Amino acid sequence: AATSRRRDHVPALAFRRVARQPGVTAAPLLVLLLGVSVSVFAAAMGATLAEAQAGAQEASLSPLATGTVAAFRAGAVLAGAYAAAVLVLAPLLAARSRLRDLAYLRALGLSRAQAARITAAELAPVIVASLVLGTVLGVVVVYLVEPGLDLNALAAGERKVGVRLDPVASGLLLVALLLVSAAAVRVTGLVMRGTSISRVLRMGER
Secondary structure (H helix, E strand, O other): OHHHHOOOHHHHHHHHHHHHOHHHHHHHHHHHHHHHHHHHHHHHHHHHHHHHOOOOOHHHOOOOOOOHHHHHHHHHHHHHHHHHHHHHHHHHHOHHHHHHHHHHHHHOOOOHHHHHHHHHHHHHHHHHHHHHHHHHHHHHHHHHHHHHOOHHHHOOOOOOOOOOOOHHHHHHHHHHHHHHHHHHHHHHHHHHHHOOHHHHHHHHOO
16 A cells, blocks of 8 residues: 555656666667658658659659659658557567566555556657657758768759758657557556456466
């Protein structure tokens, strides 16, 4: 009962679990970071070429330029979907150990609501850090790679191509991934609440 009244237990226990399993935490962070960065990069390239080809007929574009905008936009969507899949799978990587640890804590008096909040506090820093760092990395890569690419060859006529970021697409990506992560954490919390303590403890003895 005393444990359930202590609010400082939630962040402390969540950070302790993250520190105990750096490999499980780092793998989803790295994959999610790469997925977000690729999506941001592809969206920026698509926006840059869309502006360079605005108003031009497809027949007036070079064969290399045809379909490049659609290809980059499709790449942004696919990378975003890949990042969303990682957000769904990330809670499953440590599900067994998380269930066991929280079952022990619940046996000591931790409430079901606190167990759900521990899961959220454990995953939130990883997800937020991945989204922020992935977005920054994607923008940096755009400016690093663009000088080495001959984007003028993909433009219509004699237009000069300048980098154009796509804040709308990046914003939609971040909102979508945050919603997916919130849903994943919510579902994980519901599973925790419906799990039998005795069943999990017996599973840990096998």
